[in-house]
Amino acid sequence: MITNLGEITIEDGVIVRIDPDKKGPLVALPGLVDLHTHLREPGREDAETVESGSRAAALGGYTAVCAMANTSPVADTAGVVEQVWRLGREAGLVDVQPIGAVTVGLGGEQLAELGAMADSAARVRVFSDDGHCVHDPRLMRRALEYVKAFDGVIAQHAEEPRLTTGAQMNEGDVAARLGLTGWPAVAEEAIIARDVLLAGHVGARLHICHVSTAGSVELIRWAKSKGWRVTAEVTPHHLLLTEDLAVDYDPVYKVNPPLRTEADVLALRRGLQDGTIDCVATDHAPHSVEDKECEWAYARPGMLGLETALAIVVQTMGPQWDRIADWMSAAPAKIAGLAGHGHPLQVGQVANLTIFDPDARWTVDPTALASRSRNTPYAGMELRGRVEATYLRGEPTVLNGKATR
């Protein structure tokens, strides 16, 4: 089958011609890859399923997502990661690459069967206790040593739990005014400092999840200057939103790590621009109405991200299409070891691609999202730029802004 997408022609799932003369107003990007997605299946299918999350991802321009391990049961065995991987194949809308837990049950005490997950049909290469920090430095060291053998990576949720007990939002003036317990920047930075040193010592790959402070950017810049194998991600929400949004106690803005200050937002954008931060990852964290639309103190942290990510990145970083292709496709594919994704749009490459209309304006309606949850911080906001179409190995998963399945 031959498909013509303006300047790009696809045949049998492969890009066979690129004709720059035919370039129209739409932007073609390599299919986006998300390094940090919470799909909630198994266990919380009321909040999201592999299929609903895959549909949200495709609508956001993604062709692959890495599914975080904090499901129920936890993805800490070959059986569970294979289940998630198989569900992704059945949904067939994006490639779902499971992330395995670092420790049994995310308990932080005993290493999970990393090797068995790596050898499973799901071929796990990224391991994370996300939602929890791997707190014990000895265990963290062992995990780094273990995954080094097969070029795996430990993705750390950097949060020193002894400094965040009872924390509800960023520590600072706003928290003091609202009477909410603060989550200080140092809780993130202390773990990053420790772990880049460990990664340097072991010579293994470390990835820092959802970096949120200016100090973290500095530490990662320093670690990279040493030549240590450290990568980092930033979320679209940390590139745009600040702690001030908490003033009305609307729990949609409660997220972990918390929204920080304007100075942090600017430092994160600079860090992404100068390559200190490698990629943008959504941390798509769907939560049910009961878990989210309640008092701030009881609401679960986390916000949706997949369907709005590209528009938010363009809004915050500008229409730097080559850089965006790197931040949202090539870099995350490389970190996750996804050989079939992240390729530049070139003749002969597999046709995983996203067609984006940079001028389309749309208003975010939480009830119209493909996600089973509604906890988007952009509800009612007018965004500029929308995914028109997404192709997975040459097959459309989204056409005219609608999922094909």
Ligand SMILES: NC(=O)N[C@@H](CC(=O)O)C(=O)O
């Ligand atoms: N980001 C969040 O606030 N929540 C995530 C866990 C996480 O990414 O830390 C979740 O699973 O809901």
Ligand SMILES: [Zn+2]
């Ligand atoms: Zn996390």
